[in-house]
Amino acid sequence: MSPRGVTIPEVRQQLFDAAERILLREGPSGLTSRAITREAGVAAGLLHNHFGDLDSFLAALFVDRARTATVRLRGLATQAGSGAVVDNVMVTIEPLFAGNLLALGGLALARPSIVSKLGEAHSEGALELDASERVIADYLAAEQQLGRVPLGADTASIALALVGAAHQLLLTRGPHAPDLRERIRRVADALLTP
Numbered sequence: 001m002s003p004r005g006v007t008i009p010e011v012r013q014q015l016f017d018a019a020e021r022i023l024l025r026e027g028p029s030g031l032t033s034r035a036i037t038r039e040a041g042v043a044a045g046l047l048h049n050h051f052g053d054l055d056s057f058l059a060a061l062f063v064d065r066a067r068t069a070t071v072r073l074r075g076l077a078t079q080a081g082s083g084a085v086v087d088n089v090m091v092t093i094e095p096l097f098a099g100n101l102l103a104l105g106g107l108a109l110a111r112p113s114i115v116s117k118l119g120e121a122h123s124e125g126a127l128e129l130d131a132s133e134r135v136i137a138d139y140l141a142a143e144q145q146l147g148r149v150p151l152g153a154d155t156a157s158i159a160l161a162l163v164g165a166a167h168q169l170l171l172t173r174g175p176h177a178p179d180l181r182e183r184i185r186r187v188a189d190a191l192l193t194p
Contacts, residue, residue: 023107
């Protein structure tokens, strides 16, 4: 534990990382202020000192991890003209199926109290809910200019359909669901293969 009054460098990330570990290990029900600070190895009141309450902290965690995922997505534009279009799109969509992003999606569903805080973050510009859709649409438009996506294709609608399908599959998957990657790849093939 850190002594009272001692500054802890990067405490936000330390708390975020601890919360993410708990979320992956125990699910949303394991996320308490005490469990998070204990996991992070910091004083019990530190989370509340920095974030005010647990819901504000969890919303900030969600925004932080969404921002990190968005930064990773931006590399798709550099892929225009190389590889197969469906393969490039899949590389962008597959991180949505990673354990931590799945768990964060479950967190938003399990704790509706953070949804209003996420809405505030979105209205303030801190959370880009449509980032993956925009990145994929821009990539497909670039491929369209190169003749690798048909000229008449509505790239914005295809991007929306791909992201919407990924979200639907994530939110409705059950314990016996077929492989998510295989299902979204079939959707991508159907939408992008002339």
